[in-house]
Structure formats: structure tokens, C-alpha cells
Amino acid sequence: MVDLSSHLFLLSLSLHCCFIACLAANTKNITTDQSALLAFKSLITSDPYDVLANNWSTSSSVCNWVGVTCDERHGRVHSLILRNMRLRGTVSPNLGNLSFLVILDLKNNSFGGQLPTELCRLRRLKILHISYNEFEGGIPAALGDLSQLEYLYLGVNNFSGFISQSIGNLHQLKELEIGQNKMSGPIPQTILNMSSLEHINLAVNYFSGEIPSLNNMTSLRVVDFAFNNLNGRLPNDFFNQLPQLRNFSLNNNQFEGSIPQSIGNCTSLIYLDLSSNFLIGMLCFLSGHIYLK
Known part of the structure; x- marks a missing residue:
């Protein structure tokens, strides 16, 4: 029959081995980080x-x-x-x-x-x-x-x-x-899955094609797609569900058709630039900076 002292000795040995193993593992991890940074250097x-x-x-x-x-x-x-x-x-x-x-x-x-x-x-x-x-x-x-x-x-x-x-x-x-x-190339439709997105800037590139509807992206505050090769028409409901939108820039693209009147739903909007496109229409709201030429 194993006495109490034997049990205590075995427990102590086990804990000691565990400590050594954990210490070795931690040392290895630090060494890994050090090696990665020295390779970077x-x-x-x-x-x-x-x-x-x-x-x-x-x-x-x-x-x-x-x-x-x-x-x-x-x-x-x-x-x-x-x-x-x-x-x-x-x-x-x-x-x-x-x-x-x-x-x-x-x-x-x-x-x-x-x-x-x-x-x-x-x-x-x-x-x-x-x-x-x-x-x-x-x-x-x-x-x-x-x-x-x-x-x-x-x-x-x-x-x-x-x-x-x-x-x-x-x-x-x-x-x-x-x-x-x-x-x-096109702006991926999958950006619609990014429901937490607040700020998106793709300006000054060569993106082409139409832009995805942003209706479900209710957290958006800043959208800048200026100076690209984007085209097409903006749907009437394009701005229906953008309550946080503050800055919106589509200037210097090739959009055509009417400016969606749903932009009037964007009560937080303080900067809007749709200039250098082929858009037509009137805006009957807003007090911020508006560029439509």
C-alpha cells in the first residue's frame, strides 16, 4: 500500500514537470515571436x-x-x-x-x-x-x-x-x-455582408461597373467612390436606409439618369459631391456642402 508521503512526492513531481513544460512552451512562443521580428528586420x-x-x-x-x-x-x-x-x-x-x-x-x-x-x-x-x-x-x-x-x-x-x-x-x-x-474591376456585391461598416473609401482607382445597393448598410457614415470609372443609374430607393450617412462622394465617374429623391431621407448628410457625372434632377433639401456640376 502506497503511503501518504509517496502520494505527495508523486504529486509534487507531476506539478514540477507541468511547470517545466509550461515554461518551455512559453519560452518557445517568445522565441517564435523574436525570430519573426528579426526576420522582418x-x-x-x-x-x-x-x-x-x-x-x-x-x-x-x-x-x-x-x-x-x-x-x-x-x-x-x-x-x-x-x-x-x-x-x-x-x-x-x-x-x-x-x-x-x-x-x-x-x-x-x-x-x-x-x-x-x-x-x-x-x-x-x-x-x-x-x-x-x-x-x-x-x-x-x-x-x-x-x-x-x-x-x-x-x-x-x-x-x-x-x-x-x-x-x-x-x-x-x-x-x-x-x-x-x-x-x-467591379465593387464586389459581397460588401453588403459587412453590416458593421461605417466608412468606405475606394476613391482614385479604376473601378468600373455599377455600385451595389447600400440599403442594408445602416451604419455607413462616409462613402467615397470618387475618381473611378463607375457608371449606371442610381435606383430611386438608393438612399432609403442610410440614416447615419454624413459624407457621400461619387464625383468624377460616369453615372447618368436622375438624382434619387430618396437622398432626402439622409438627414445627417453634410457633404454631397455628385459633380462630373451625367446626373440630372433637383435637390430640395440639405444645408451642407453640395456639389452637382
Whole structure:
């Protein structure tokens, strides 16, 4: 018969082994994040302020590196914010290994090349901000897998090609910015699935065809489709269910027909620009800024 001391010894041994295993697992995770960031650093070809060169070193904890914030609960990299640092290079696919990343912000640098598809493995990501860079090629269709994404800023780059229908899978998305790129093709009908969307900017591209009805997107506040090749007619009920709409821009396209009188339902509207189209009609309301020429 095993005595009490034996039981206590076995329990203590089990707990000790568990602690060692958990510690090893956590160390491995930190090592994974460190390796991913060092791979990212290795592809930086210009760092004029020496931000990464002087700070991102294995002699200090990853969580103390400039631009890096760790989650206290998991001890993993939570955010990577390196905006306005004049960094130049390409983005390493290894960033896709930062599995606890919630914020990736590289705004206003000179990153180029294609956006790695591996970033679409970051299933906890809520903010992806890479505007004002030099990215090119297509926007990965797999971005639609980032189901937690709330803010997607891709504007002022050199992206080209179509927007994939998979973008409609981003049901939590609040703001979508793809303005000032080289995108073409139709605006996907699946944007109607993005019921949380408040702000959409696709201006200054080469989008063509008709625009989807926005009737069910009741959270929309800002819509900017200006300077594209969009055409067709706006249905009479186009503005029926846009109670939050404040800014609406369709200028410099090829729309024709009558201006829908349902725009009178948009009682929050303060900016409207329908200029440089082939629209006709009269507006008998509104007190904000209106451009119809």
C-alpha cells in the first residue's frame, strides 16, 4: 500500500514537470515571436533613424523593443506599430508567425513588394494599417479569413487587380480604405455582408461597373467612390436606409439618369459631391456642402 508521503512526492513531481513544460512552451512562443521580428528586420534596407538597428537586439526582451507591445496575459507580441519611421524594404512572411498579433501598423513608410499572404494567418488581427507605402500587386483574397478585423487601411499604395468577393467575410469591419491605388474591376456585391461598416473609401482607382445597393448598410457614415470609372443609374430607393450617412462622394465617374429623391431621407448628410457625372434632377433639401456640376 502506497503511503501518504509517496502520494505527495508523486504529486509534487507531476506539478514540477507541468511547470517545466509550461515554461518551455512559453519560452518557445517568445522565441517564435523574436525570430519573426528579426526576420522582418533583416529585410529592412533603409532605417535612417536607426530605430531597429540600435534597439532590436537579442540582448533585450522583445517586449522592450521600439514599436513592440506584448500582451501581459500571454506574454506574446500584441502590437507592432512602426509608423512614420521612413523604413524601406519588404515585409517578411515570417510576421505571419506572430499568432497573438492584434495591431499591425506600418503607415507612412516605404515598404514595397507584395503583401505577404502569410499575414492572413493572423486570426486575432483587428487593425491592419499599411497606407502610404509602396506595396504593389494584388490584395490577397485570404484577407477575408481575418474574421476579427475591424480596421483595414490599404490606401495610397500601388495595389492593382480586383477586390476579391471574400472581403464580404469581414463582418466586424468598421472602416475600409483602399483609396489612391490602381485597383480595377467591379465593387464586389459581397460588401453588403459587412453590416458593421461605417466608412468606405475606394476613391482614385479604376473601378468600373455599377455600385451595389447600400440599403442594408445602416451604419455607413462616409462613402467615397470618387475618381473611378463607375457608371449606371442610381435606383430611386438608393438612399432609403442610410440614416447615419454624413459624407457621400461619387464625383468624377460616369453615372447618368436622375438624382434619387430618396437622398432626402439622409438627414445627417453634410457633404454631397455628385459633380462630373451625367446626373440630372433637383435637390430640395440639405444645408451642407453640395456639389452637382
